[in-house]
Amino acid sequence: MQTRTKRFTNLKAANEQLQKFAKVVNSDHAIRKLHKNESLRVGIDLGTSSIVLTVLDHDNQPLYGAFEYDHAVRDGIVVNYMESVQILKRLKQKAEKVLGIELTTACGAIPPGTGESSAKIVSNVIEAAEFVCRNVVDEPTAAAQFLHLETGTVVDIGGGTTGISVFKNGKLTEVVDEPTGGFHMTLVLAGNQHIKSDEAELLKRDPKKEQNIFPIIRPVVEKMATITKTATSKTIEQPVVVVGGAINFKDFIPTFSKTLGMPVHKPSFPQFVTPLGIGMYDHE
Template identity: 75%
Template sequence: MATKQSVDLKAADKLLKQFAKVVNSDHAVRKIKKDEVLSCGVDLGTSSIVLTVLDKDDNIIYGAFEYAKAVRDGIVVNYVDSVNILKRLKHKAEDVLGVELTTACGAIPPGTGEGAAKIVANVIESAELECKHVVDEPTAAARFLNLKTGTVVDIGGGTTGISVFNHGKLTQVLDEATGGFHMTLVLAGNHKIKSDDAELLKRDPQKEPEVFPVIRPVVEKMATIVKDSVGPSVKQPVVVVGGAINFKEFIPAFSKVLGIPAYKTAFPQFITPLGIAMYDHD
């Protein structure tokens, strides 16, 4: 439902469910004209790389992703793999759409600096796309959500990014190195298993009753980061996004520590990639 703070979560859910159906399929939402202008977003995440395609009116056209270990704590650590994966995603999208993709935007966690932005841009350019912009991830998420006043918490594989907005103005941006990767490490240590096995265990929805009690302290730390970093200046609503929050108990546990309600949408891992693409026609 839409919150009283005017973020239409129901509308966001509808779009995200549409994207989830089309991502990695062999079909676009509709047929593309040869001269049509498309917008692309590239999200180089810790656990996956996502390519999103929108039309000039920000309607969803197509998407694709591939699991990857090319990024750590928001920084590209395997340049070659990142480029090769993005090339595969680009070519797959072009085969489905029947047109060439020429431009794209990327994103980085807040506060990671110009160097990180340059590397992301270089990955995009090396995949034969012109990089139009590199934005910070929570701001991209806010654009998709059409959030004017509120706080976006983007929990990725390696970081917790926070962006606070007031009447359309970005007032605070910060980032801390705690994310889904840290959940995996805690889970691996608790079960005395390899990190890769812990990651698979974490992704299995049927294992949540076993997994979440173990990773709850990491979730509580994420909420504490937001509470301590933003404090009284936090703006409501607080919307949490990112693939690391796909647990039924995440939002209740997060909200309890934060002290105010937090919200999430369906398929929160796709919010930031879709928001990134919206910058491609600016």
């Protein structure tokens, strides 16, 4: 029987790239050896929870990546300029050592609707780390580009926010950013277990504890799905793809999908979708 649910066939190719990329992130080797004089693309994601650097080749195939956890950015806005620059310089050095080539250009990103001034801060951080900043894109557009999603909805659940972006025929038609993210799961867990948030953060990420942890944070996931369902003024376009680090639980997708009332797709290593998409825009 024909259903209204669209299959999302592009996810297979994206997952293959994400799995290869995840194997080399922060390691001492790249996905492949570079050719002589290869031109590269660099993506920089200054996130609330981590700063991620990705390196892609001219055909947008991932080559290498590195990241560090940080608190230099809050809800997409750089709050500690010097720290962001220092982290980025370290990531650049690390990638250059592994690849044996100098990285000269990069692309950055901002949450949609945060305006010219936040784009300027992002490009200043990138340039202070000695890259030529060739572009600053909005984060969901970068994610959709990596996923080859023309029509559909990208829900990005990072550290601080749930961002819902609806695309129609390659155009971003609606964006909503609500302040509920992975950090709120951590706070709920800390309150429930009477522990500090740093400890709760580690507990939350321990896959061995997931069976006991998930029931505690389930209401936060349901809230994120309710936000997704009600925050946009128009109908949500399918397929719905959820990205971002906060969705790294086995039961996340079934829970989210049940409250949303429609199927939801999760890429492998969802925290790397946006950073890889950003790299695709490092060109003239």
